Amino acid sequence: MQEREPDHSAPEGAVCAEHAGRPAAFTCPRCGNYACIFCWHALSERCDACLKRDPAAAAPPIAWESHAGNVASRYLATLGSAFRPTRSAPAFARIEVSPALTFFLLSALPMAALAGVIPHTKTLMFGSSFAITIQGHPSDAEIALDVVRAMGIQLAIFAAEFAALALPFTSLVRAYAEEAKRPAALRTLLYRGWLLPGASLLFFLGLWMLPPGPAPEMASPLISFVLMAQLTLNALLLLSMRASARLACGIAPLLSYTVVVVPLIIWMIVQWLIQRPAATIS
Numbered sequence: 001m002q003e004r005e006p007d008h009s010a011p012e013g014a015v016c017a018e019h020a021g022r023p024a025a026f027t028c029p030r031c032g033n034y035a036c037i038f039c040w041h042a043l044s045e046r047c048d049a050c051l052k053r054d055p056a057a058a059a060p061p062i063a064w065e066s067h068a069g070n071v072a073s074r075y076l077a078t079l080g081s082a083f084r085p086t087r088s089a090p091a092f093a094r095i096e097v098s099p100a101l102t103f104f105l106l107s108a109l110p111m112a113a114l115a116g117v118i119p120h121t122k123t124l125m126f127g128s129s130f131a132i133t134i135q136g137h138p139s140d141a142e143i144a145l146d147v148v149r150a151m152g153i154q155l156a157i158f159a160a161e162f163a164a165l166a167l168p169f170t171s172l173v174r175a176y177a178e179e180a181k182r183p184a185a186l187r188t189l190l191y192r193g194w195l196l197p198g199a200s201l202l203f204f205l206g207l208w209m210l211p212p213g214p215a216p217e218m219a220s221p222l223i224s225f226v227l228m229a230q231l232t233l234n235a236l237l238l239l240s241m242r243a244s245a246r247l248a249c250g251i252a253p254l255l256s257y258t259v260v261v262v263p264l265i266i267w268m269i270v271q272w273l274i275q276r277p278a279a280t281i282s
Helices: 048-053 071-083 085-092 098-115 140-176 183-192 195-209 216-248 253-281
Strands: 124-126 132-134
Touching: 071 085, 071 098, 071 183, 071 216, 085 183, 085 216, 098 140, 098 183, 098 195, 124 140, 140 183, 140 195, 140 216, 140 253, 183 216, 195 216, 216 253
Parallel strands: none
Antiparallel strands: 124 132
């Protein structure tokens, strides 16, 4: 027998506890107050006041910080939670930064390093259909040094792009959020920072997968798919930032968009500025 979902609807004639002029649509199961549609959070099933009071209780802890399962399963589960940015956002409202930093070092940095191998190596030419051609007659040591150099270039690019997002985002959240909730901004970027190099890595791997020769009937859909996947990962990072600002930091709805749009503009400017120097170095 299938269990019935709990009924959180408000009684007829009830008004919102926060907005006396608005009819209530829901009853918060946590505090019992009535909430209008603007004060109700469907995913966490609680009113806006309860979510602001204790956002961490509105979502299970980040899998990486849980003691259930082994390291690999917690690592993969934390990666997967990025695809549920709104549902997982309240869990960032905790003060521990060191677990997030460890996850960042194990996820974002390796992806950033790998993303630099294909575009920045000079001794290796990555062709279509996963082909690799050695350029000239380099020794194994020269190839290894070239790969390390390519990884270093991409790590520097990632550092600049990450800083372009992190510095303005954490600064703006610090200006508008309560002191106890400010670490959520940094935790969000450390746990979701892998989406940035992940998008670049996916793009270069997609180009490496292209079929050889003129085959537009195959190449065009693949390129479109790769570009769409790349945009999706970048969009997930921005959605995570906005959801964290709103649900974990308690920033007002309109202002939660502002604290994301400003870093986005700075990030786009930094991306444009580093494209030509990066191409010159590589």
